[in-house]
Amino acid sequence: MSTAQGARARARKEVTAAIKEEARRQLAKEGAAKLSLRAVARELGMVSSALYRYFPSRDELLTALIIDAYDSLGEAAERARDATADAAPVARWTAVCEAVRGWALTHPHEYALIYGSPVPGYAAPQTTVPAAARVGLVFIGIVRDAHEGSGLAGLSLAAGLHAEAERMAADLAPELPAEAITALVAAWAQLFGLVSFELFGQFNKVVEDRETFFRHAVTGLARTVGLR
16 A cells, blocks of 8 residues: 555544544434434534545444444453453353443443434444344353353243244354253343443432442343353
């Protein structure tokens, strides 16, 4: 790459980052439904036509923000997993759950973008899936390590759920028991339910010591997926 090409690439990267940062400010102020390319361009002192060279539509900008948010959350979960590599399975699970909660409390507007109300008129493309899967893959890895090590305990499955459990296991982690995958999907949903209840105010005047309550709840979830 020539010097001129390198300078252009750096400039494009810097402008793209500035566009995203201004869009995040708009998310915090107005919400995703009111995100406007024209408003972003105006705040950055750009003409709209110039911004469209970076993001041809609002949906493409939303998709970029969504991928960034999922990746940031995934990185937080992966750091917690790696930092507890030598810990017991329940401790690793709990550490990752606490990292998810911590990220959400630090980035409430990005969390709302990916786990809040759907944005009217927007459908997330398949390009968001790899980033969205990162947290789930961390949990699957922890359960896989436990399954291959000390084993999983206390798993059960309702009689009418066997076919669905086998399908989910084949899609998500064929090396794990179907009972474990079913429990994992349920625990994943409950984890984000706990985080959303706290972040969006449903725990107000109900749960005061939320950190202790959260740790207790996610430790219980670890037991449901068979971790010892």
